[in-house]
Ligand SMILES: [Zn+2]
């Protein structure tokens with residue numbers, strides 16, 4: 001569910017589809033960050049939201065109902081949201097080695113998670129968190145080893 005595979009060929013195909021669509025669109029929107037006014041690029045928007053199709057990206061971009069952030073303002077926003085999560089729970093223990101992890105480090109090593117996904121994982125004690133992929137692998141391995149015993 002939280003795993004996203006990045007496929008360069010797929011991204012490239014989407015870029016080409018977008019180019020073709022934009023070329024044949026007369027009212028293609030120029031967009032600026034609504035916070036700081038910096039000009040935005042639809043291809044950056046696409047590569048940040050690779051799970052959407054080219055047609056969906058185009059539709060979102062052209063939507064009069066939506067406003068967009070540039071990367072810098074988005075990072076700042078994310079930082080503020082992280083701060084809000086930290087206010088609720090700043091640290092957790094790794095479910096494998098019991099070392100303490102703080103939310104900022106956890107966000108960094110799981111930077112493929114969107115902020116709401118990160119929040120859902122972090123604030124749910126039933127979902128395991130790990131300091132790194134080694135702890136995660138060991139935990140999963142021991143879990144599968146012990147399930148053999150349980151049979
Ligand atoms: Zn901005």
Ligand SMILES: [Zn+2]
Nearest residue numbers: 094097131135
């Ligand atoms: Zn650990």
